[in-house]
Amino acid sequence: MSQHALLYFVRGPGLQIAAVMFVLGMVYRMLHLILLGRKKNLAVPRGSEWGGGLRTMWHRSLVSGTQTSRGYFILGAGYAFHFGFMITLLFLSQHIDLFRSVLGFGWPALPPGLITITAILSIAAMIALLVHRYTDPVKRLISDYQDYLTWALTFLPLLTGIMLKQGIALGYQQMLIVHIATLELLLIATPFTKLAHMFTTFSARWYNGAISGFKGIKV
Amino acid sequence: MATSLQRGVQSMIEQIDAPMATFFSACVHCGLCADACLFYTETQDPKYTPIHKLAPMRRVWQQEFTFWGKLMAKLGLSKPVTDAELAEWEPLVYDSCTLCGRCSLVCPVGNDIAYMVRKMREGMVASGHAPDGLKEATRRAIEQGSPMGITIKTLQAHFKHAEQETGLVVPLDREGADYLLVLSSAEIANFSEIIPAVTRIFHQAGVSWTMASDGFEATNSGIQIGSSDLATELVNRIVKAAERLKVKYVISPECGHAYTALRWEGPNLIGRPYPFEVVHIIELLDQLRSAGRLRTVGMDDTRMTFHDPCQMVRRGGVIAQPRNLLDMVAPNFVEMPDAGIQNWCCGGGGGVSANPRADELRLKVFSKKKSQLDAVNVASVVTTCSNCRNMLEDGLEHNHMDLSVIGLTELIAAHLAPAEKQ
Numbered sequence: 262m263s264q265h266a267l268l269y270f271v272r273g274p275g276l277q278i279a280a281v282m283f284v285l286g287m288v289y290r291m292l293h294l295i296l297l298g299r300k301k302n303l304a305v306p307r308g309s310e311w312g313g314g315l316r317t318m319w320h321r322s323l324v325s326g327t328q329t330s331r332g333y334f335i336l337g338a339g340y341a342f343h344f345g346f347m348i349t350l351l352f353l354s355q356h357i358d359l360f361r362s363v364l365g366f367g368w369p370a371l372p373p374g375l376i377t378i379t380a381i382l383s384i385a386a387m388i389a390l391l392v393h394r395y396t397d398p399v400k401r402l403i404s405d406y407q408d409y410l411t412w413a414l415t416f417l418p419l420l421t422g423i424m425l426k427q428g429i430a431l432g433y434q435q436m437l438i439v440h441i442a443t444l445e446l447l448l449i450a451t452p453f454t455k456l457a458h459m460f461t462t463f464s465a466r467w468y469n470g471a472i473s474g475f476k477g478i479k480v
Numbered sequence: 481m482a483t484s485l486q487r488g489v490q491s492m493i494e495q496i497d498a499p500m501a502t503f504f505s506a507c508v509h510c511g512l513c514a515d516a517c518l519f520y521t522e523t524q525d526p527k528y529t530p531i532h533k534l535a536p537m538r539r540v541w542q543q544e545f546t547f548w549g550k551l552m553a554k555l556g557l558s559k560p561v562t563d564a565e566l567a568e569w570e571p572l573v574y575d576s577c578t579l580c581g582r583c584s585l586v587c588p589v590g591n592d593i594a595y596m597v598r599k600m601r602e603g604m605v606a607s608g609h610a611p612d613g614l615k616e617a618t619r620r621a622i623e624q625g626s627p628m629g630i631t632i633k634t635l636q637a638h639f640k641h642a643e644q645e646t647g648l649v650v651p652l653d654r655e656g657a658d659y660l661l662v663l664s665s666a667e668i669a670n671f672s673e674i675i676p677a678v679t680r681i682f683h684q685a686g687v688s689w690t691m692a693s694d695g696f697e698a699t700n701s702g703i704q705i706g707s708s709d710l711a712t713e714l715v716n717r718i719v720k721a722a723e724r725l726k727v728k729y730v731i732s733p734e735c736g737h738a739y740t741a742l743r744w745e746g747p748n749l750i751g752r753p754y755p756f757e758v759v760h761i762i763e764l765l766d767q768l769r770s771a772g773r774l775r776t777v778g779m780d781d782t783r784m785t786f787h788d789p790c791q792m793v794r795r796g797g798v799i800a801q802p803r804n805l806l807d808m809v810a811p812n813f814v815e816m817p818d819a820g821i822q823n824w825c826c827g828g829g830g831g832v833s834a835n836p837r838a839d840e841l842r843l844k845v846f847s848k849k850k851s852q853l854d855a856v857n858v859a860s861v862v863t864t865c866s867n868c869r870n871m872l873e874d875g876l877e878h879n880h881m882d883l884s885v886i887g888l889t890e891l892i893a894a895h896l897a898p899a900e901k902q
Contacts (some may be wrong), residue, residue, distance in 0.1 A: 271559065290505075293545075294498055294501050294502050295498055296498075297496065297497055297498040297501050297545075298497060298498050299497040299498050299499055300497070300748060302747070302748060303747035303748050303751070303752060304743065304744050304745075304747045304748065304755050305747075305753070305754075305757065307797060308797075317590055318590075321587075321588055321589070321590050328515075329515040331511065331512070331514070331515060332512055332515055335510050335511070335512060336588070339510070339588070375558065379822075394509075397509040397511065398526045399514045399520070399526045399529050400509065400510070400511040401526075401531060402526040402527070402529065403509045403511060403526075403529055403531060403532050403535075404509050404681060405509075408508075408509050426893070453546075453547050453548055454548075455505070455508060456506070457505055458505065458506045458507075458508050458589060458645075461505040461506040462482075462506050462588075462589040463500050464502050464506075465499075465502045465503050465505075465506035465589050465590040465591055466589065466590030467590070468498070468499035468502055468590070468592065469499075469503075469579075469584060469587070469590040469591065469592040469595075469764070470590070472499070472592055472595060473592075473794075473797075476523075476744060476796065476797045477797040478795075478796075478797040478821070479821075480584065480585055480794070480821075
């Protein structure tokens with residue numbers, strides 16, 4: 262397959278396959294979780310499950326509660342990574358072009374220089390979190406191979422993206438192929454790994470908030 | 481009950497519902513729960529990280545409920561849970577978790593880890609890996625009617641004393657009363673002054689109440705050990721007594737887990753709604769206060785603080801009521817750091833107090849409570865759970881701290897205004 266054909270594949274059918282696997286995989290995963298169900302609660306409620314659930318879905322996104330150096334570090338680096346990643350993904354003009362071709366609409370891009378900063382911020386936070394995972398006794402104990410695998414799967418699109426943008430290594434076209442391929446790998450892996458937390462985080466928060474909301478407790 | 485590894489694993493599979501599977505799926509192994517758990521903060525031992533306590537059950541979930549886990553299991557590439565592993569985890573699941581739920585408050589992905597440990601205990605019991613002390617307490621509860629071996633005869637002796645002290649009758653088996661009062665064995669054994677206290681309060685407030693000879697014990701060891709079957713049997717004794725006496729309300733006593741068992745888990749255990757309501761004694765006293773039926777005289781000038789029992793605040797939602805009551809009698813009341821929903825556990829909840837193997841660890845982690853108390857420099861600590869009260873007294877004595885521990889109901893009773901109708 263020529264380089265051009267390969268680029269055509271990863272940008273066309275390859276991306277479509279990955280996107281469909283991501284969407285169907287996540288729909289299956291979420292349905293599978295939700296359909297496990299839970300027993301109807303026969304106790305007399307003191308508050309609202311939905312009120313508590315929605316509140317906790319939102320509230321746990323806010324910085325709160327932590328008073329330890331581990332807590333400050335994880336929240337700080339965690340926010341830096343997630344925000345950096347999302348801004349880079351959603352506001353680079355080339356990314357928006359791709360979204361426009363799929364969704365039929367786009368939105369204003371941020372200046373490329375700013376996106377370089379958010380990408381580097383995200384990469385730096387990820388490296389710091391990896392070092393922390395390996396050196397912090399608590400995190401090292403509770404980590405398994407998936408924590409490192411999913412770290413790598415998330416890191417690769419960021420790394421190849423910045424290399425592509427800065428013209429580091431390989432030709433532009435070759436790097437673009439690698440960059441899109443790493444993204445496709447991430448999309449395909451998400452439903453089958455703990456990357457699924459991008460969705461299950463919110464349902465987990467809902468259940469926690471609902472269990473407490475039923476009892477009239479705000480958590 | 482016949483126990484085996486197979487039954488344990490099967491029980492864990494049965495316990496995995498939508499919230500449980502979602503919690504396992506959402507965990508990103510960030511370790512923040514460690515800092516919320518007093519067993520970790522006071523020992524700095526990573527094995528006490530709350531989510532780590534669920535590691536064997538997490539593998540059961542992976543192998544039975546996830547794509548990769550199922551595939552690996554089919555190919556013989558996964559590590560099944562073993563008896564030796566569950567034996568190793570037993571002290572983590574029981575000795576170092578009080579089901580206090582502080583971890584459930586801080587988890588950034590929202591996992592209710594206490595809910596998870598409660599469910600894992602079902603599997604631990606079924607596999608035969610529960611602490612001997614807790615097994616014994618549960619056996620006594622089932623066979624003798626109380627985890628501390630208290631019988632109706634013992635209780636009646638306390639009634640006699642209370643009647644002599646108050647000049648009032650302690651009603652027993654009075655059909656048609658509005659309220660049925662149940663007590664915890666820790667109260668009956670160690671703090672029996674609660675009986676004259678409630679007798680006087682209810683007399684003053686004009687509450688129609690009774691106790692039941694066949695349903696007086698509120699402690700539910702079944703909930704603590706994690707056996708729904710045994711928990712159901714214990715709850716059912718109270719339900720049957722309440723139905724026999726046709727009461728409108730059952731009063732849960734000053735005991736945290738009894739409240740969880742009776743108020744929140746009970747109807748789900750017996751599989752039907754109650755024909756009565758459950759109210760905690762502190763909720764009832766606060767209702768009486770706001771209705772003007774509970775009146776006190778005089779104040780206690782002692783500098784005092786309040787220990788929120790985990791099952792009353794985070795897991796029970798009774799937060800403002802004790803403070804309303806303290807305001808009636810304690811002008812020098814001060815809050816501890818982290819008071820309220822974030823309060824630290826006494827160290828003895830969730831069956832830890834019934835497990836002598838855990839004593840050393842429990843007293844070690846009491847350093848958290850000590851630092852909270854040291855910060856406010858008080859002479860007394862008030863609480864609304866007799867188990868917390870026992871644990872506080874034990875921990876204070878161990879640390880040579882000269883503080884008195886008081887039950888809130890008794891504090892109110894000590895300042896009760898004379899009844900209008902004698």
